[in-house]
Amino acid sequence: EIVMTQSPATLSVxxxxxxxxxxxxxxxxxxxxxxxxxxxxxxxxxxxxxxxRATGIPARFSxxxxxxxxxxxxxxxxxxxxxxxxxxQHNNWPWTFGQGTKVEIx
Amino acid sequence: DVQLLESGGGLVQPGGSLRLSCAGSGxxxxxxxxxxxRQAPGKGLEWVSVISGDGxxxxxxxxxxxxxxxxxxxxxxxxHLQMNSLRAEDSALYYCAKYLQxxxxxxxxxxxxxxxxxxx
Numbered sequence: 409e410i411v412m413t414q415s416p417a418t419l420s421v422x423x424x425x426x427x428x429x430x431x432x433x434x435x436x437x438x439x440x441x442x443x444x445x446x447x448x449x450x451x452x453x454x455x456x457x458x459x460x461r462a463t464g465i466p467a468r469f470s471x472x473x474x475x476x477x478x479x480x481x482x483x484x485x486x487x488x489x490x491x492x493x494x495x496x497q498h499n500n501w502p503w504t505f506g507q508g509t510k511v512e513i514x
Numbered sequence: 515d516v517q518l519l520e521s522g523g524g525l526v527q528p529g530g531s532l533r534l535s536c537a538g539s540g541x542x543x544x545x546x547x548x549x550x551x552r553q554a555p556g557k558g559l560e561w562v563s564v565i566s567g568d569g570x571x572x573x574x575x576x577x578x579x580x581x582x583x584x585x586x587x588x589x590x591x592x593x594h595l596q597m598n599s600l601r602a603e604d605s606a607l608y609y610c611a612k613y614l615q616x617x618x619x620x621x622x623x624x625x626x627x628x629x630x631x632x633x634x
Binding site for chain 1: 549551558559560561564573575576609611614618619620621622624625626627
């Protein structure tokens with residue numbers, strides 16, 4: 409199975425800052441999704457296919473990367489963006505998630 | 515609006531069984547694979563199982579293979595997850611979610627989850 413490793417585990421940032429989250433795969437993949445999960449809520453899809461924003465996702469969220477290294481960038485963090493972010497590879501069975509990065513208020 | 519609603523969770527003893535259900539609405543149910551993802555308290559997400567739109571292709575994580583069975587009834591817009599031989603490590607919030615589109619296995623709509631607790 410493909411192991412997904414996210415870093416950092418926690419990121420303390422101020423509103424308005426640019427945020428970069430990392431996700432690394434144990435082998436080359438072409439298909440990666442990013443999800444946002446707020447406390448007490450189900451995850452919500454942000455990005456799929458590494459760089460395609462899901463319907464209704466603001467342009468401040470962008471995904472990039474290829475092979476084994478991927479990045480989620482939030483260009484200017486808004487108050488509603490404080491949450492846990494997960495990457496998920498949807499390239500090879502079984503689908504696997506990273507352990508998550510918590511973005512918290514500095 | 516697309517909606518997914520899970521039910522069937524509860525408290526069960528180790529070795530016991532539960533049957534979870536996921537009812538979908540607001541989309542052409544039979545066109546989309548449905549998946550189950552679980553989340554232990556305070557932990558991350560773990561993919562569990564998926565079934566194709568026509569119900570002919572189920573897949574399972576190794577951690578549940580041989581113990582869990584996924585099925586669907588498209589006439590009732592419902593997917594079931596039969597969980598047998600439950601273990602403490604199966605305790606989690608179980609979400610069902612739909613694929614963005616077959617075969618793109620990104621999950622664009624999720625239910626709110628049903629809680630399974632395995633304890634004596």
